[in-house]
Amino acid sequence: xxxxxxxxxxxxxxxxxxxxxxxxxxxxxxxxxxxxxxxxxxxxxxxxxxxxxxxxxxxxxxxxxxxxxxxxxxxxxxx
Numbered sequence: 001x002x003x004x005x006x007x008x009x010x011x012x013x014x015x016x017x018x019x020x021x022x023x024x025x026x027x028x029x030x031x032x033x034x035x036x037x038x039x040x041x042x043x044x045x046x047x048x049x050x051x052x053x054x055x056x057x058x059x060x061x062x063x064x065x066x067x068x069x070x071x072x073x074x075x076x077x078x079x
Contacts, residue, residue, distance in 0.1 A: 013070055021052065021060035031066070 015031060016022065022031070028039055032048075042048035049065035 013067065016063050016067060018063070020063050021054065022063055022066060023058075023060045024051075027061060027066070 024036065024039065028034060028036060032039065034042070039048060043050055049061055049069055051059045051061045054060055
């Protein structure tokens with residue numbers, strides 16, 4: 001199981017748009033440095049925000065949810 005440390009989770013935050021949605025291909029490995037199967041395991045277990053289905057073949061995450069997840073991880077690493 002992979003774990004992100006605070007420096008890994010905060011640096012990519014600048015790469016995220018302010019609002020909107022982000023697709024998996026834009027999320028990993030640049031923003032969240034994990035594999036695709038790990039991302040889906042984390043979503044299923046509640047460790048990472050659940051994605052939204054935007055269309056029959058389009059799944060994306062709310063940027064606000066990803067930012068909140070990153071902030072929570074940073075808080076846990078610093079506190």
